[in-house]
Amino acid sequence: MSAVNSHTAPERTPLRRTAVLQAAVELADRVGLAEVSMRTLARTLGVVPMALYKHVANKDELLGGMVDAVIAEIPPAPTDTDWHTATRARILDARRVMLAHPWASALLATRSQPGPAALGYLDSVIATFTTGGFPPTLTHQVMHTLGSRVWGFNLEAFPSPPPPSLDPAEAADPAALAAQAEMFRQLATAYPHVAQIAAAARHDPTGIVGPGCDDQAEFEFGLDLLLDGFRRLLADARTHTD
Amino acid sequence: MSAVNSHTAPERTPLRRTAVLQAAVELADRVGLAEVSMRTLARTLGVVPMALYKHVANKDELLGGMVDAVIAEIPPAPTDTDWHTATRARILDARRVMLAHPWASALLATRSQPGPAALGYLDSVIATFTTGGFPPTLTHQVMHTLGSRVWGFNLEAFPSPPPPSLDPAEAADPAALAAQAEMFRQLATAYPHVAQIAAAARHDPTGIVGPGCDDQAEFEFGLDLLLDGFRRLLADARTHTD
DNA sequence: ACCTGAACACCGTTCAAGT
DNA sequence: ACCTGAACACCGTTCAAGT
Secondary structure, three states, X not given: OOOOOOOOOOOOOOHXXXXXXXXXXXXXXXXXXXXXXXXXXXXXXXXXXXXXXXXXXXXXHHHHHHHHHHXXXXXXXXXXXXXXXXXXXXXXXXXXXXXXXXXXXXXHHHOOOOOHHHHXXXXXXXXXXXXOOOOHHHHHHHHHHXXXXXXXXXXXXOXXXXXXXXXXXXXXXXXXXXXXXXXXXXXXHHOHHHHHHHHOOOOOOOOOOXXXXXXXXXXXXXXXXXXXXXXXXXXXXXXXXX | OOOOOOOOOXXXXXXXXXXXXXXXXXHHHHHOHHHOOHHHXXXXXXXXXXXXXXXXXXXXXXXXXXXXXXXXXXOOOOOOOOHHHHHHXXXXXXXXXXXXXXXXXXXXXXXXXXXXXXXXXXXXXXXXXXXXXXXXXXXXXXHHHHHHHHHOOOEOOOOOOOOOOOOHHHHHOHHHHHHHXXXXXXXXXXXXXXXXXXHXXXXXXXXXXXXXXXXXXXXXXXXXXXXXXXXXXXHHHHHHHO
């Protein structure tokens, strides 16, 4: 439950800063990231906006601290299995954490500097590969290939069906329904292959990380395809050196 | 060169809207996306900010139009080869376009609704798979697994080496250099596996799409791993049905 | 020395006044 | 009817005045 644990490196400014970040994470969970401003955050903490600048250099650092606080929630790695099952389990753990903070994946995607918790997590994922027998350069390639999937989310091309009016009142309106059907018909004639693919799967609305992202089954499909590929590469590397 | 071609669906508001989007793309190319506001864009066009709202509903629609204008630059698909080489070539074409507009990948990543050019491009990529023999549901899975890679970029975990001071004046300063070396030493002791992996590869600074993203070699490595996986899945699907 | 509230320089967007 | 400039409701952040 606590936002800061396992992977966190020794922090210099302890008590107040984490309280600010904690409050920011909870605020984003409650009202969405777009509603998190220095001013609204200060309001929820009952302080004047400028007070935040004592614990956080600026808004960018606040956002960085928020993603790192979320990453710190990822449980530690299992140690009693092979690299394959350990990595799979770890990444699905990360996914569970990201699902709990739907704004986090999109924010993480925009960050360029990892925080201490992020570095700790990456370090342990890398360790699982190298102790599993992956040579350094192959581990490097494999981490790049994983990309955002290490964090338990996959950046999709676009959300598969363009979300058809989530407002139930509007959905009940027969005129709106007809307009929607007509829209889909037009889309299907203009982009027949997209329509066929869209029809090929009903998406599970729970288990989606962030807007425009993957559902659980798709994520595991892609993850397993990658891990299988990694296994083959490892086998190749071994036959070449042995 | 023209921003709108191949994949664009019949547009309703033609001349003025594309001129606005064109100007916005060029402005972003020149000064970065962060500097593109309704006000700065209006200034470069020599009009009052409110004039833009005639051609674009709001800023969100402007941004959507900008990514779609970039996507429209992707050349049409080659038709005289198998799905594998065609898809590979097409995606590397997309990558070349994204490289020309470094802000586009990050913006695309935040979008949830594809524009007409995006739908046209996706439709043609999907068509290549299905005419190549992929059943609809497998094509669907494969498209999801590709994720953002259809657009020629891979969302990385974080930029591999935290960029060490790009300012040449600062880099020449021996004190700054020493501080940087000390920082790396600290990082290496706190996160030894990350340090080892970072040392395992020097990154090519050209050919990088957006901040915190992949270089060309890494991208092709991951792409080929996926395409190889897809080939195997296709072979499996065929032996199961034949 | 420290905190804080006003102020600055921006946003995107509304809206009414002027033509 | 149409355009436009002022204005509104926000930002993040600076800075000086008050304690």
